Amino acid sequence: MIMRSVKSSVKGWKTAGPCLAVVMVIVVQALGLGAVWPQELAEPRLDEEIAKQQKIFQRRGVDVPSGYITNRGLSDYAELLPTGFCDALGRLGSSDRWLDIGAGSGQAILDYYAPEGDAPSGEKCAQPGAKARAVAMSIEDRQTDKWREQAASLGDDRMRYLSGKSLRHYSREELGKFQIITDVFGGFTYTADLSRFVDNVLSLLEVGGGFYTLVPGVHLEDGKDKLGVFYLTELENAAGRPEKVCSWLKKCSCAKVTCQSKSDWKRPTELIKVEKVCSDVSVPRMKLVEFEAGYPPDRRFQLEQ
Numbered sequence: 001m002i003m004r005s006v007k008s009s010v011k012g013w014k015t016a017g018p019c020l021a022v023v024m025v026i027v028v029q030a031l032g033l034g035a036v037w038p039q040e041l042a043e044p045r046l047d048e049e050i051a052k053q054q055k056i057f058q059r060r061g062v063d064v065p066s067g068y069i070t071n072r073g074l075s076d077y078a079e080l081l082p083t084g085f086c087d088a089l090g091r092l093g094s095s096d097r098w099l100d101i102g103a104g105s106g107q108a109i110l111d112y113y114a115p116e117g118d119a120p121s122g123e124k125c126a127q128p129g130a131k132a133r134a135v136a137m138s139i140e141d142r143q144t145d146k147w148r149e150q151a152a153s154l155g156d157d158r159m160r161y162l163s164g165k166s167l168r169h170y171s172r173e174e175l176g177k178f179q180i181i182t183d184v185f186g187g188f189t190y191t192a193d194l195s196r197f198v199d200n201v202l203s204l205l206e207v208g209g210g211f212y213t214l215v216p217g218v219h220l221e222d223g224k225d226k227l228g229v230f231y232l233t234e235l236e237n238a239a240g241r242p243e244k245v246c247s248w249l250k251k252c253s254c255a256k257v258t259c260q261s262k263s264d265w266k267r268p269t270e271l272i273k274v275e276k277v278c279s280d281v282s283v284p285r286m287k288l289v290e291f292e293a294g295y296p297p298d299r300r301f302q303l304e305q
């Protein structure tokens with residue numbers, strides 16, 4: 001208990017590096033709290049925090065935190081996802097498939113399927129012509145009447161909405177394969193099991209298909225992070241040294257990873273495209289070390305040996 005309050009009173013110590021951790025050990029020992037190691041100080045109440053996170057997903061109406069946005073449209077996706085997303089989407093044919101993981105209300109797919117001439121103004125991504133089958137996935141059900149009407153009018157399962165569980169609870173057979181998978185502040189930003197999440201995504205992609213996502217509050221591949229940043233997702237290698245999300249992803253086999261670092265956004269953000277180039281995918285395993293619920297949550301992972 002004392003350990004927890006010591007840790008929470010210095011939230012963010014982990015970003016300050018090992019020196020502060022050592023100082024904390026000395027201070028805690030000086031307070032007569034016995035021998036305490038940094039791992040114990042950082043001991044996460046993982047289950048409690050993950051349960052809190054589930055409650056955030058389920059909030060409704062006025063209880064939804066203003067930062068938890070669930071209705072971004074296709075033009076927001078065009079701005080937030082890596083270059084090439086709209087062109088790739090435009091190239092899909094009517095038998096191809098697009099999965100949006102963490103779709104919220106599914107507005108991006110609704111915009112994609114909006115009748116021609118009815119697309120929202122400023123729409124940058126919807127193009128005339130054949131449309132792929134689209135699947136929206138969200139843990140909590142945020143389908144709108146508009147979604148139900150549009151899906152019913154198109155029929156033939158052109159737009160499907162899946163809810164009630166997270167990606168890892170679906171079998172590969174249940175979901176099938178996709179040419180494009182997107183994730184905009186969805187599972188990639190919220191999962192407590194990052195390596196399994198990426199493994200699942202890659203297993204659902206056809207060879208030649210692409211995963212388009214972004215991850216906020218990370219150490220940037222181009223190294224242009226501003227000083228004093230509070231990171232949301234931190235990775236470290238097996239020796240406890242910082243690892244960038246892109247350098248970790250580049251260790252996956254059968255994945256061609258391209259990153260675009262955004263140092264001038266509110267949070268340092270990496271826009272990421274992962275192209276599946278062969279079928280024998282493997283993802284270096286990351287273990288969850290810390291998790292603090294939020295929108296988005298605060299997470300730390302360490303590469304397993």
Ligand SMILES: C[S@@+](CC[C@H](N)C(=O)[O-])C[C@H]1O[C@@H](n2cnc3c(N)ncnc32)[C@H](O)[C@@H]1O
Binds near residue numbers: 105137140165
């Ligand atoms: C902040 S909302 C983003 C919604 C939408 N992409 C947007 O930008 O408006 C987060 C979404 O991610 C979903 N989500 C989080 N973790 C997930 C997971 N592991 N599997 C599937 N969906 C997940 C939530 O249920 C929710 O639909």
